[in-house]
Amino acid sequence: MTMIEVKNLKKSFGELEVLKDISVDVKESEVVCVIGASGSGKSTFLRCLNRLEDITDGRVIIDGNDITDKKADINKIRQEVGMVFQQFNLFPHKTVMENIILAPMKARGVTKEAAKNKAKELLAKVGLSDKAESYPNSLSGGQKQRVAIARALAMNPKIMLFDEPTSALDPEMVGDVLEVMKQLAVEGMTMVVVTHEMGFAREVSDRVLFIDHGLIVEENEPNELFSNPKNDRTQSFLSKVL
């Protein structure tokens, strides 16, 4: 079953055409990694999937809902699409627990009690049960990112989007975050991950998209793409990062 359907997606910032013509499908439980140089448009592509960026042209269909449709209830659709940011974007005036339960209570109408129980479960899952009453600024980068993942998961999303989730972390923190993501992948979450972690892409993903200058230049299963890239630009990119 197709969870994400992108058809001829185009995105321009003024005169600058960032995404030229992107079409791709992501199936349920599939893990897709998006790689490419900075400025290639990979983050913009991801941000179009929950319409954090306005879509210039083309269609994006999330679990059967066309989010490019003006009548689409975007808040409702976003509840099904969790997102994790490079800069974590935790709410600094709220405790870890409050960060996690806010959206389930206010957007989904879950009771505080149920939201808290779910939050405790998720904090245990990301290994931060003892941090429920802490404020985000007292956490390390890796801990913040795991809280951000728990916060997104608290909405029971069908899809998770990751925008360079480990790029702002100290090297020794990266492993913990990738471990949580790997666990999610094993549990069958549909995931789109923009990343520079080639090891993660290779090990965890079902498919890798290489984006360059706003186009998907090459896509393949990870072993094939990393060992035997067909496109010149893919070869040149991989030779620099591997």
Next chain:
Amino acid sequence: MEAIIDALPYLWEGIKVTAYVFVFAIILGFIIGLIMALFRLSPIWILNWIAKIFIDAIRGTPILVQLFFFYFGLNSFDFISLDRETAGIITVAINAGAYFAEIIRAGIQSMDKGQTEAARSLGLSGTQNMRYIILPQAFRRMLPTFTNQAIISLKDTSLLSVIGIADLTQQGQVVIAATFKAFEIWLVVGVMYFIMIYLLSLLSSYLERRFELR
């Protein structure tokens, strides 16, 4: 010294009026400021335009002229009858509101965009984002600037004596008219304003500590 002690009950009456006018004006001014700030940031051009005109008009004219406009100007219509206190409160409130609007707008705009993106990506609406994420953080940041404006507004209330409101300044004048002790009474009146403003800044630093950004 005796003159001062005799004057205290009169001045105390004035302090009560000043405090009453100030509290009402500052609360009303804050509400006006919040609404105008949200108008100013609204994508709806007519709201934007209303807020811009309001803010420019108030900031671009002296408060004394505004006071005369609201008290004498509006009261020159048969169907309007504003008493002194109401006209005074409206003047100080609207004046503070225009400045509050700019403070709040700047505070909201200074927030990291990532906060809104995180909130919206979780499915929270634009209004919920404002209410639970942006405003609580922005207000904490704005507290020192709010205090500044509150202090200015408190001092502005002394202008209301011009239309005969029996505030601290007016009571001082009344006492001096009867006793001719201008030096002593204006000194005491000044000290009394100073104490009120000092208490206000104490309240503000308490609030700043209480709601410290973590």
